[in-house]
Amino acid sequence: MDNEIRRLRGERGLSQAALGEALGVSRQTVNSLEAGRYDPSLPLALALGRFFGMPVEDLFHLPDGGDGG
Amino acid sequence: MNAIRHLTWFNRLFLVVMVGGAVWCLAVGIWWWTALLLVGVAYLAVAYRQALRGGGTDRSRVNAVQPFDERESAASTWAFNVTGQVAVLALMALFVAQTAMQGGQPDTIVVLLLLLVAGTWGVAIQVATRRA
Numbered sequence: 001m002d003n004e005i006r007r008l009r010g011e012r013g014l015s016q017a018a019l020g021e022a023l024g025v026s027r028q029t030v031n032s033l034e035a036g037r038y039d040p041s042l043p044l045a046l047a048l049g050r051f052f053g054m055p056v057e058d059l060f061h062l063p064d065g066g067d068g069g
Numbered sequence: 070m071n072a073i074r075h076l077t078w079f080n081r082l083f084l085v086v087m088v089g090g091a092v093w094c095l096a097v098g099i100w101w102w103t104a105l106l107l108v109g110v111a112y113l114a115v116a117y118r119q120a121l122r123g124g125g126t127d128r129s130r131v132n133a134v135q136p137f138d139e140r141e142s143a144a145s146t147w148a149f150n151v152t153g154q155v156a157v158l159a160l161m162a163l164f165v166a167q168t169a170m171q172g173g174q175p176d177t178i179v180v181l182l183l184l185l186v187a188g189t190w191g192v193a194i195q196v197a198t199r200r201a
Binding site for chain 2: 024028029038
């Protein structure tokens with residue numbers, strides 16, 4: 001799933017390892033999330049939203065053309 | 070999110086089997102197997118320690134059955150799923166082959182292992198569908 005994690009992390013000057021440590025996940029998992037290879041669980045998605053201070057639906061979005069319905 | 074920081078049940082049981090095997094081999098005088106198993110235990114202890122601290126790669130942690138987070142846990146589950154399917158198929162093939170080649174009398178150990186795997190499968194399905 002497309003997401004804004006890489007951009008938001010970059011804006012805050014965080015490394016993948018630092019973000020992973022803050023969320024309790026590995027650096028490799030942050031990398032997979034950013035690349036859209038791994039869709040997080042709801043708790044992890046909410047934790048990401050809380051970390052970046054934005055709603056989950058602003059953090060993740062369906063690929064182009066997806067309407068969610 | 071809480072990262073997984075404890076030794077998994079699989080690894081606890083695996084260590085018990087390894088250490089128990091080493092003691093058993095020592096008791097019956099096969100000292101070289103005792104030594105080999107204890108070397109294996111020492112290697113595993115180092116691998117587990119590193120994995121529990123989040124060290125190494127995601128692949129090495131999944132390989133050690135010590136997933137660090139939900140993604141690695143999902144990867145471990147998927148890997149065990151494949152392994153379990155292969156184990157069931159291989160055991161069933163062995164059972165059928167022995168039945169055919171041994172005049173309808175497969176080895177007792179093969180029958181017992183097949184029953185154990187089938188029973189585990191049944192319980193696992195019950196638990197999985199209840200949790201889902």
